[in-house]
Amino acid sequence: MAPGSPPGSPAGSSPGSPARSSPGVLRIGNASGFYGDRFDALREMLTGGPLDVLTGDYLAELTMLILGRDRLKNPDAGYAKTFLRQLEEGLGLAHERGVRIVTNAGGLNPAGLAAAVRALAERVGVPVRVAHVEGDDLLARGGWGDGVLTANAYLGGAGIAACLRAGADVVVTGRVTDAALVTGPAAAHFGWDLTGPDRPDSPNDPDRPGDLDALAGAVVAGHVLECGTQATGGNYSFFTRHDIRRPGFPLAEIHADGSAVITKHDGTGGVVDIGTVTAQLLYETGGARYAGPDVTARLDTVRLDQVGPDRVRISGVRGEPPPPALKVGLNRLGGLRNEIVFVLTGLDIDAKARLVRGQVEDALAGRRPAEVRWELARTDRPDADTEETASALLRLVVRDSDPDVVGRAVSGAAVELALGSYPGFHVTAPPGKGVPYGVFEAAYVDASEVAHTAVLPDGRRVAVPTPLCTTALEPVPAPPPPEPLPAGLPTRRVPLGLVVGARSGDKGGDANVGVWARSEDGWRWLAHELTTDRFRELIPESRELTVIRHLLPRLRAVNFTVEGLLGEGVAAQARFDPQAKALGEWLRARHADIPEVLL
Known part of the structure; x- marks a missing residue:
C-alpha cells in the first residue's frame, strides 16, 4: 500500500502494472481541461506511465449553464456524459494499475453520475468503490433573483480527501474549485489538515499555521494542471519553437511539503518549460493572493526552476488562511440573441x-x-x-x-x-x-452556511468541516518595480510579442491578461513599459474600463484585470472573442518601441 493510502486502497501496484511512484511522491495527472477535451486522454494518461491519481476537470462557467439547461429537460441529467463513455475502457485500466480517479464531471448531479459509474462498473465487471461530494448546489436556497438556472458554491478539497481516506477508487464531485481536484488527493495522501488551527497563529510556527504552505503549493500545482495541455505547450505564445501537434497531458509529482514537479509522460508531445508553466499560472488569476476555500496561495512567492527536460519544479509557495466566504456561480437566462x-x-x-x-x-x-x-x-x-x-x-x-x-x-x-x-x-x-x-454572476456566502458533504463508498454521509481560521481577503501592497534599463538605448518599432509572452481568459464579465518576459532585462523593460495607461493605448476597448495591474516579480510578469470587458460573461457573447482567449495575442501583435538589446 502506498504511503498515506487508506486501508484497503488499491494504490499499491498490481501484477503487470507500471511502476508506482517513489515513496513520498504523489503523481497526479490530468485528463481533461474542459467538457469536450480530447476523448482519448483518459486512456492515454492511464497507459502512458505511472500515476497514483488521475483527475478530470469538466466544468466552466459556460458548462454549468449548459448542464442547467439539460437539467430543465431531464431532472436526471446535469452531469458530463462524456466522462462515462471514457470510463467504459478507462475503469478497467485504472483498476489494473491502482489509479484513483477524481473528477468534477458530476456537475449539477454528482449523485446521479456516481450511480451511473457504479452501474457501468457492474456491467463491465470491474469492482470499484465509488464516492461523491455534494452540497455545492444552492439553487433551492432561493433568493438569487429571476431566471437563475444554477447556483453552485465553489467547494474545496476536504470532501474529496474524506472520500479517498474512506477507500474510494472513484470520486465524483459537483462544483469544486479546479485546484481542489489536486488539494483533496494530496491532503489525503500526506495527511495534511484541511481545517487548520483555530487561530491565525500556531504554537509551533507562529507565521505559518498548520499545513497552509503545503496546501498552497498543491493549489498552485492544481492550477497548472487544471487546463490540461495548456501546461504542455497548448495555446502557448512561443508555440513555433516546439512540436505541439499533439501535446501530452500534464502531471504533477507532489511532495509532502507541497512542492511539485510539473511534467508529462515520456514520449508524449508538447513541452513543459518555465514559459508554459508561467503562462498557465497567470491564466485567469489576478493579484498576489489567489484565494480558494482551502487556502489562499501567494503567487508572489512561487519559484519556478527547470530541473530537467520537460520538468519544472514549483517551490517556495506560501499559504494563508482562506477567506470566510465561498464564491457562488450563478447562471441565468438573459433573454434571446x-x-x-x-x-x-x-x-x-x-x-x-x-x-x-x-x-x-x-x-x-x-x-x-x-x-x-x-x-x-x-x-x-x-x-x-x-x-x-x-x-x-x-x-x-x-x-x-x-x-x-x-x-x-x-x-x-x-x-x-x-x-x-x-x-x-x-x-x-x-x-x-x-x-x-x-x-453569469458571482455571489458570496459564508462557508459555514454550505452543507459540504462527502458521501462515502458505503453510503455514509459525512459533514465536511470548514476551516477553523479564515482571513478577509485584502490586496497585497504593490512590490517595487525592478531597476529600469538605461535610458537612451536604441529602439526598433516591432510587435511586443517578440520579447514577451501572454495568456488571457475570462472570469465572469472580466478579462485577465497575463504578460511575462523571458529574460531579466526583458522584465526590467516590461515592468516600466506596460503600465495601465499603456495597456489602454494598446487595447482601445479598455480605455473606458477599469484596468488593474499586478506585478509578480518572481514570475517576471504583469497581470491585468479588465473589468467589464466581457459584459455579462461568456454565455452572453458580448464581444467578438467572448472569453478573451485571444486578447493576449492581440496585445502581443501591437507595436512598441523596444530596445534593440532585447531583440
Whole structure:
C-alpha cells in the first residue's frame, strides 16, 4: 500500500502494472481541461506511465449553464456524459494499475453520475468503490433573483480527501474549485489538515499555521494542471519553437511539503518549460493572493526552476488562511440573441456599412430590440487576389426578451434588403430565430452556511468541516518595480510579442491578461513599459474600463484585470472573442518601441 493510502486502497501496484511512484511522491495527472477535451486522454494518461491519481476537470462557467439547461429537460441529467463513455475502457485500466480517479464531471448531479459509474462498473465487471461530494448546489436556497438556472458554491478539497481516506477508487464531485481536484488527493495522501488551527497563529510556527504552505503549493500545482495541455505547450505564445501537434497531458509529482514537479509522460508531445508553466499560472488569476476555500496561495512567492527536460519544479509557495466566504456561480437566462453578419466587398466599405446600417435601423424603428450592437471588422485588403480577402464583415447583434422582436423583426429587416441595398449584398448565413443566451454572476456566502458533504463508498454521509481560521481577503501592497534599463538605448518599432509572452481568459464579465518576459532585462523593460495607461493605448476597448495591474516579480510578469470587458460573461457573447482567449495575442501583435538589446 502506498504511503498515506487508506486501508484497503488499491494504490499499491498490481501484477503487470507500471511502476508506482517513489515513496513520498504523489503523481497526479490530468485528463481533461474542459467538457469536450480530447476523448482519448483518459486512456492515454492511464497507459502512458505511472500515476497514483488521475483527475478530470469538466466544468466552466459556460458548462454549468449548459448542464442547467439539460437539467430543465431531464431532472436526471446535469452531469458530463462524456466522462462515462471514457470510463467504459478507462475503469478497467485504472483498476489494473491502482489509479484513483477524481473528477468534477458530476456537475449539477454528482449523485446521479456516481450511480451511473457504479452501474457501468457492474456491467463491465470491474469492482470499484465509488464516492461523491455534494452540497455545492444552492439553487433551492432561493433568493438569487429571476431566471437563475444554477447556483453552485465553489467547494474545496476536504470532501474529496474524506472520500479517498474512506477507500474510494472513484470520486465524483459537483462544483469544486479546479485546484481542489489536486488539494483533496494530496491532503489525503500526506495527511495534511484541511481545517487548520483555530487561530491565525500556531504554537509551533507562529507565521505559518498548520499545513497552509503545503496546501498552497498543491493549489498552485492544481492550477497548472487544471487546463490540461495548456501546461504542455497548448495555446502557448512561443508555440513555433516546439512540436505541439499533439501535446501530452500534464502531471504533477507532489511532495509532502507541497512542492511539485510539473511534467508529462515520456514520449508524449508538447513541452513543459518555465514559459508554459508561467503562462498557465497567470491564466485567469489576478493579484498576489489567489484565494480558494482551502487556502489562499501567494503567487508572489512561487519559484519556478527547470530541473530537467520537460520538468519544472514549483517551490517556495506560501499559504494563508482562506477567506470566510465561498464564491457562488450563478447562471441565468438573459433573454434571446440574434446575429447577422453582412459581407461588404471591394470599394466604399464605410459607405456600404453606413447604408445598410441606416436601412436596418429604419426598419426596426417600430420594434427596436432592447440592445442593438454593430461592429465593422475591416478584414478587407486593397487589390486583393481573392474575393474573401477583399471583403469586410459588418456584424449586427441584437438582444431582447421578445422572440418576435429578436427573430422575425430583425431577420425580416435583413432579408427584405437583399435587392435594395449596397452592391454585392449578401450575408454569411441566412437570418434565423433568436437563441437563448446566458448571464453569469458571482455571489458570496459564508462557508459555514454550505452543507459540504462527502458521501462515502458505503453510503455514509459525512459533514465536511470548514476551516477553523479564515482571513478577509485584502490586496497585497504593490512590490517595487525592478531597476529600469538605461535610458537612451536604441529602439526598433516591432510587435511586443517578440520579447514577451501572454495568456488571457475570462472570469465572469472580466478579462485577465497575463504578460511575462523571458529574460531579466526583458522584465526590467516590461515592468516600466506596460503600465495601465499603456495597456489602454494598446487595447482601445479598455480605455473606458477599469484596468488593474499586478506585478509578480518572481514570475517576471504583469497581470491585468479588465473589468467589464466581457459584459455579462461568456454565455452572453458580448464581444467578438467572448472569453478573451485571444486578447493576449492581440496585445502581443501591437507595436512598441523596444530596445534593440532585447531583440
